[in-house]
Amino acid sequence: MTSTIGIIGVAGGLAEHIATEAEARGHRVTAFVDDSERWSAPGTAVRRGPRDLTRADLAEFDVLINAYQVPTGRERDHLAVNRHLLWLLARSSVRLITVGDPGTLFADASRTSIYWQQSVIRGPRRDAGRAMERVYFLYKINRDVLWTYLAPPIELVGDGERTGHYRAGGDVLLTDEQGRSRISNADYAVAMVDEVEAGAHPRRMFTVAA
Template identity: 35%
Template sequence: MKIAIIGANGQSGKLILAEALKRGHEVTAIVRRADSTSHTPVLVKDVFELTAEDLSAFDVVVSAIGFWTEETFPLFDKVFRHVSQLLAGTETRFIVVGGAGSLFVDPAHTTQLLETPDFPAAFYPLAKAMTDALVTLRTFSATAWTFFSPAADFDAEGKASGNYQLGGEELILNAAGESYISYADYALALVDEIENGNFIRQRFTAVAEK
């Protein structure tokens, strides 16, 4: 498959790129600066300067882009909106590296993780921005989007177990009763979704063992 990864030089983007290349896919890194993206074609362009023509050759576009300050958190919504508009009405899928805060913690789907008393206050602005961006994404019925929420404990340094469990809209736990996944297992699950296409216009999540 032909895959584009926006933000391919970030922590999650690098692992997704490596996993896709390992499986023989054709991967293009879309980055603002051409560094740390060897062994793959690179399109050096700001995400907001991307055009429909830029993305037309790809089967899947992945957004692994991150924003880490309160001033830039609103850009998640703008990125999702912009790329969704570019891909609307096409067969190109749009897969987003999402957040865990929007996962529901009850079967009735009345309470999201970020609304629970123990949710860390320091992470709330980021979680709220990602949650709002998911609401925007859901409005694009003509775009084949997928929002992939990690577990609550999203471990950048964790090892790859090679095994994971999938869920849908609700927070799930592993056999140890933990909401945990490493970036490496997350990348594995994301590339599996690229290949399988099980969650078109849906959000899903995954957990793994430490």
Template identity: 30%
Template sequence: MTTIVVVGGTGYTGGHIVREAASRGHQVIAVSRSLPSEEVPGVRYETGAAEDVVPRVVPEADVVVAAVSPRGDMSGRLVGLYRTLAALSRDAGARYVQVGGFSSLRPAEGAPRFVEGELPEQFRDEALEGEATRAMLVEEAPEGLDWLFVSPAGSYGAWAAGERTGSYRLGGEVALFDPAGESSISGADFALAVLDEIDRPRHHREHVGVAY
């Protein structure tokens, strides 16, 4: 049994990861500001400000998943929180999986990342902060930390929830598109990809993308 700490464990992404991890029999600790409307059986919920809770729970972890959205009171604070999580994970000997955004991917090998181009104004601040967390990880990750940065497809989120299909494709930092030119993944199938990588690690200190 693996102990998995999911920071942001009641959000859209974190909630799916918590449910998938629990369904596989892992010991799951979900960190969030408040309890969810429906708790997942067997999951331990730790509530409060992430900066206060993570020093207490990360030492118990085999794997730490960072899935906090840079919104609301977390806007502008994500880089600092994730820097702390990375350091705590290294100290605990835990694998560190950080969820980022689609905009940190590239449209083609060697091309600028999407975040470096024109972005819709309503998504720009979140995309920039998400990319800043990726850069922090690549440039500052503690020596010896086994990390993974995972980007979902372009159409991803509660607004495009989709259904579990049991399938996905895992690529590198070049975005994946289907034959119709679409890039999408459901929350359940994104969580499936993350847990498959946790259960059978194949990528280390890399940036990967998930899409159909």
């Protein structure tokens, strides 16, 4: 079934991989981005920031994907952006799928500590983990939006190949036999569009890795 998908992102970022995957599968994509002239993926690109979006902007979509990347040093903006999107989509039929943060995941199967608290000492990645943990809390208590939170592994490989394969998990960080937690942007996009099509994780967090 063809879906009408809205994507919030930045030109040159993960959103372009998701749009490319979605369009290749026959979905219709509109992207709200920081610079529509630099957008190189298929679909329509509209220059608009996430906090400038209105309910009317989003009413036509079946699914909204939040792949927005905040500038370094402004990690707290994640909270304001997601709060605004939850407000816009409250009691609507539009599903919201958010690109999460690996810091929100449990560090291991014991589920005794969150990854960002245990393993990230300082810097933007720790700030992002802290902010996105608060975002995930907003999602967990929300009953007005049909949301999904797709946490990536630690490493997203921008120029990695599209294999079409990935492992899916729940709320625990996935690692391989060498202890690496990674996936290509292209395969993360495969997982994202699979979720668009299957809707397998309503009001849940899940994660993927190579």
